[in-house]
Amino acid sequence: xxxxxxxxxxxxxxxxxxxxxxxxxxxxxxxxxxxxxxxxxxxxxxxxxxxxxxxxxxxxxxxxxxxxxxxxxxxxxxxxxxxxxxxxxxxxxxxxxxxxxxxxxxxxxxxxxxxxxxxxxxxxxxxxxxxxxxxxxxxxxxxxxxxxxxxxxxxxxxxxxxxxxxxxxxxxxxxxxxxxxxxxxxxxxxxxxxxxxxxxxxxxxxxxxxxxxxxxxxxxxxxxxxxxxxxxxxxxxxxxxxxxxxxxxxxxxxxxxxxxxxxxxxxxxxxxxxxxxxxxxxxxxxxxxxxxxxxxxxxxxxxxxxxxxxxxxxxxxxxxxxxxxxxxxxxxxxxxxxxxxxxxxxxxxxxxxxxxxxxxxxxxxxxxxxxxxxxxxxxxxxxxxxxxxxxxxxxxxxxxxxxxxxxxxxxxxxxxxxxxxxxxxxxxxxxxxxxxxxxxxxxxxxxxxxxxxxxxxxxxxxxxxx
Ligand SMILES: Cc1cc2nc3c(=O)[nH]c(=O)nc-3n(C[C@H](O)[C@H](O)[C@H](O)COP(=O)(O)OP(=O)(O)OC[C@H]3O[C@@H](n4cnc5c(N)ncnc54)[C@H](O)[C@@H]3O)c2cc1C
Numbered sequence: 080x081x082x083x084x085x086x087x088x089x090x091x092x093x094x095x096x097x098x099x100x101x102x103x104x105x106x107x108x109x110x111x112x113x114x115x116x117x118x119x120x121x122x123x124x125x126x127x128x129x130x131x132x133x134x135x136x137x138x139x140x141x142x143x144x145x146x147x148x149x150x151x152x153x154x155x156x157x158x159x160x161x162x163x164x165x166x167x168x169x170x171x172x173x174x175x176x177x178x179x180x181x182x183x184x185x186x187x188x189x190x191x192x193x194x195x196x197x198x199x200x201x202x203x204x205x206x207x208x209x210x211x212x213x214x215x216x217x218x219x220x221x222x223x224x225x226x227x228x229x230x231x232x233x234x235x236x237x238x239x240x241x242x243x244x245x246x247x248x249x250x251x252x253x254x255x256x257x258x259x260x261x262x263x264x265x266x267x268x269x270x271x272x273x274x275x276x277x278x279x280x281x282x283x284x285x286x287x288x289x290x291x292x293x294x295x296x297x298x299x300x301x302x303x304x305x306x307x308x309x310x311x312x313x314x315x316x317x318x319x320x321x322x323x324x325x326x327x328x329x330x331x332x333x334x335x336x337x338x339x340x341x342x343x344x345x346x347x348x349x350x351x352x353x354x355x356x357x358x359x360x361x362x363x364x365x366x367x368x369x370x371x372x373x374x375x376x377x378x379x380x381x382x383x384x385x386x387x388x389x390x391x392x393x394x395x396x397x398x399x400x401x402x403x404x405x406x407x408x409x410x411x412x413x414x415x416x417x418x419x420x421x422x423x424x425x426x427x428x429x430x431x432x433x434x435x436x437x438x439x440x441x442x443x444x445x446x447x448x449x450x451x452x453x454x455x456x457x458x459x460x461x462x463x464x465x466x467x468x469x470x471x472x473x474x475x476x477x478x479x480x481x482x483x484x485x486x487x488x489x490x491x492x493x494x495x496x497x498x499x500x501x502x503x504x505x506x507x508x509x510x511x512x513x514x515x516x517x518x519x520x521x522x523x524x525x526x527x528x529x530x531x532x533x534x535x536x537x538x539x540x541x542x543x544x545x
Contacts, residue, residue: 080316096112096275096278098280100123103527105123107531110236116538128226131475134306141159158211171510182532194235200213246312249277279480282503283475283479286305321491328512330371332514335370342405355386360430364450369515388460414465417462418436474522503525
């Protein structure tokens with residue numbers, strides 16, 4: 080990934096707004112720029128756009144939407160922003176948090192009402208740290224469905240998407256204005272495009288082992304569960320242009336990836352009253368803090384694994400997620416009629432597991448939990464008991480290019496670059512600077528909201544200057 084002088088671009092077809100990456104951010108940006116009358120093209124390294132978006136559960140948090148109002152959920156951007164800031168312990172940029180909290184609701188309604196996405200509120204359980212039900216998802220609660228619906232919307236708008244195109248080079252002048260880009264085809268051929276504005280929507284660097292080792296050493300050897308194409312190209316180009324990157328140590332982990340099946344097990348199994356034990360049959364944490372930091376705690380257990388334990392009632396809630404149904408189909412979810420039977424099935428010490436069940440039951444009846452988890456109002460587990468073996472994984476990085484309120488990429492002095500925009504995982508996130516600051520949904524909230532803002536800002540720039 081390189082920056083070369085604008086003078087080397089040579090003759091190339093000009094497109095007003097070029098967008099690198101066709102995940103949730105890039106496709107949303109394309110819709111927004113197109114709506115303003117800008118000529119847009121999206122470049123995507125894969126043959127079919129998927130990105131980390133397709134691997135996700137596709138749940139987007141937003142506050143004050145008509146979907147919430149229809150269910151009498153009283154929510155507003157200030158409350159959403161407060162939840163985000165509480166989770167990151169005040170370590171994210173409050174203005175960026177306020178922007179995403181404020182613009183998230185309108186973005187969701189715009190995607191549903193203008194572009195036909197089938198979004199609705201996810202009910203049945205609340206994600207840790209969210210004080211209201213505010214996750215919006217497509218019917219199957221699957222990111223693959225979300226990306227398919229976004230792609231269909233882009234196709235309906237007749238926005239060109241060049242697939243099988245790895246953008247390798249940006250051409251910029253001394254004022255750091257991007258004049259165009261080069262991309263590589265699968266047969267090795269290079270093609271070029273000139274542009275007047277560029278949106279970086281190519282996510283973070285979870286797939287780049289060198290950058291992970293540098294910025295997130297505790298995850299250097301961990302399973303990476305995101306899209307392999309997220310190679311840190313945005314921050315590499317940013318560095319070449321003198322842009323500022325921020326919070327590079329921030330990331331979303333997850334402490335609940337079925338092992339060895341490699342399927343995400345929704346955190347609903349924990350929030351509804353399940354818990355995790357290690358191979359000794361002991362609990363080791365307050366699981367309800369959040370699934371992101373739980374990745375590190377699970378990886379610290381013997382064999383870097385744990386068992387998530389729940390029951391049939393909880394499984395019924397989790398079954399609304401396609402991933403969970405797939406895990407059941409693949410035999411990852413195991414069942415036993417008694418605690419002793421579960422211990423035998425999982426090869427755990429029966430006395431230790433029985434003591435753990437008893438302690439959790441006591442905590443659910445009001446006793447203090449040794450790990451400080453608040454089990455208030457959560458029913459005891461009932462036979463048949465369910466369990467799934469899980470490991471911790473790195474899902475996506477949250478650090479990225481510093482941006483202003485219009486998603487313009489900033490330089491080291493805080494000045495905006497002339498025509499470079501970033502959103503989603505390419506931009507700095509809202510999770511502070513570590514693993515524990517990630518509030519569920521921060522990833523797609525940034526992708527969809529900043530994507531819309533970036534597309535609109537790039538669109539305005541080119542439309543006003545033509
Ligand atoms: C298993 C999993 C579950 C998750 N669940 C949730 C959830 O429920 N809610 C939530 O909010 N977040 C979730 N996340 C995080 C969320 O998926 C991401 O934050 C979000 O998808 C980022 O969107 P994006 O558009 O920035 O990146 P992506 O969707 O990754 O899209 C980036 C695209 O850029 C392309 N690209 C990269 N470099 C280049 C290049 N040089 N040239 C051309 N193309 C390039 C990639 O191929 C990719 O298609 C989850 C993540 C994972 C891995």
